[in-house]
Amino acid sequence: MEAVYLSFILMLSIFLGFELISKVPATLHTPLMSGSNAISGITVVGALTAANSGSPDLALWLGTIAVALATINVVGGYMVTDRMLAMFKKRN
């Protein structure tokens, strides 16, 4: 049942994704990609909970590296996207 439920969520969000992204103009496709990098950094949430204090040392260290890598994407992705979007100005 769990598999069905999760696949249901997956299907709906893929449709939503296609609808949303197809409205993004070509002008903003680079910020879209770096912004996507930031959103895919959501694995940080998984990395934070995948291992816990009862886990072996190796699992803890792998979990820590996963947190660091995902955080690079979150922080770097949002910051560089903001930097780019700040350059897009209307004619004054």
Add this chain to the structure above:
Amino acid sequence: MTQSLDMTMIINLAYIVAAILFVYGLKMLSSPATARKGNLLSSLGMFIAIVVTLANEIKLPWENIVTGLIIGALIGAVAARKVEMTGMPELVALFNGFGGASSLLVGIVAAFALTNTTFTNVTIILSILIGGVTLTGSLIAYGKLSERLPSKAIQFGGQQLFNGALVLAIIAAAVMFCLNPGIESPWLLAVIGLSLLFGIMITIPIGGADMPVVIALLNSYSGLAACAAGFVLNNNLLIVSGSLVGASGLILTNIMCKAMNRSLSNVLFSGFGAAKVSTAKIEGEVKPIIASDAYLILEAAQSVAIVPGYGMAVAQAQHVVRELADHLENNGCEVQFAIHPVAGRMPGHMNVLLAEASVPYDQLVEMDDINPRMGNVDVAIVIGANDVVNPAANNDESSPLYGMPVINVTEARTVFVLKRSMGSGFSGVDNPLFFGENTRMLFGDAKESISHIVGEFNDL
């Protein structure tokens, strides 16, 4: 018990809020006027998701969390500040790889648990597989983009056969792992190793010119990897966010393929073959023009379309081009920048480079919008672009570019082509535009030529 139930409830509610903010942030990306606020909202969603997760009882020990977060935030912040806009493709390629690596590691860590169901084991394999392929594929793409690796396609005899065998080996190892699960299972190592190798194998046969397609595709994979990690951990937010990213990458991949008139399988499995040679004879002669004559024509123009290619960015000419655009506008002329989807080194890259040079975004026009109006344009100025303005793509069935959508500059009253010499473009295909009736070639360094024209406007 009730307390932890309440906690789960709060966490899930917060995840819904985060998902809504991601969705709304992407929706605001539909216009440059609201995009920046959208990005901010999206980051707020991420912040909420992380903070609420930290409130969870079962998590990494604090010292590991703090170490991971601080190291990651520092590297991310420095990279985001230091990167040059011309280097965006490399940065996105690296970020794709980090996303994949993170999912790969989450998959491995999940394999430590002793009580995994078969469904969880299957998702662990998917997380490792997609994450691993994304990691090494992205590193190769980064290497090619930054020219640390040779950018040309690497192909060898039996490559398809080898890759086929690799796929079979991955499937076999995956099945064996599901039958003998657990962190001690040698099949886990086999899946990890084979996935990493597979990522390398599918990226090396792709040439440097096709990298925009590849990083869009890897962008999509990094989202799917997050999705798979979401299945492993039973986490809806990972699935929703991952599929948004997955969809985004797929759409961009499709757009880039269409803009090059090639199928995805053609990009993935064969280097750009220059084997097909056009049989059409190019007629007409090359008519050069000097900068001061070009100035006189521009000074009288009512409507100008500037068609930039990556050559303009290489010559660092975008700033002086923007100065020219300003002079033309002050002179009462309408100026537009006509941008082909593959003008830069990644989707939308040229727009960012022009925005950096302070070109307002309402002057940036897409190919499909400018083409129907090209007949009303007095002067089209082609700077550092070649294949994307090649009329052979429209009318020469024997041309390798035939069928690729191009910016129809030949329909403008006059075309200036700024070019160093008479060479052909990326694809090595001849360009009949240079011999066109209404084409004038302005030879020399693009930056110097434009500076000269700007100088004449200044002297006015």
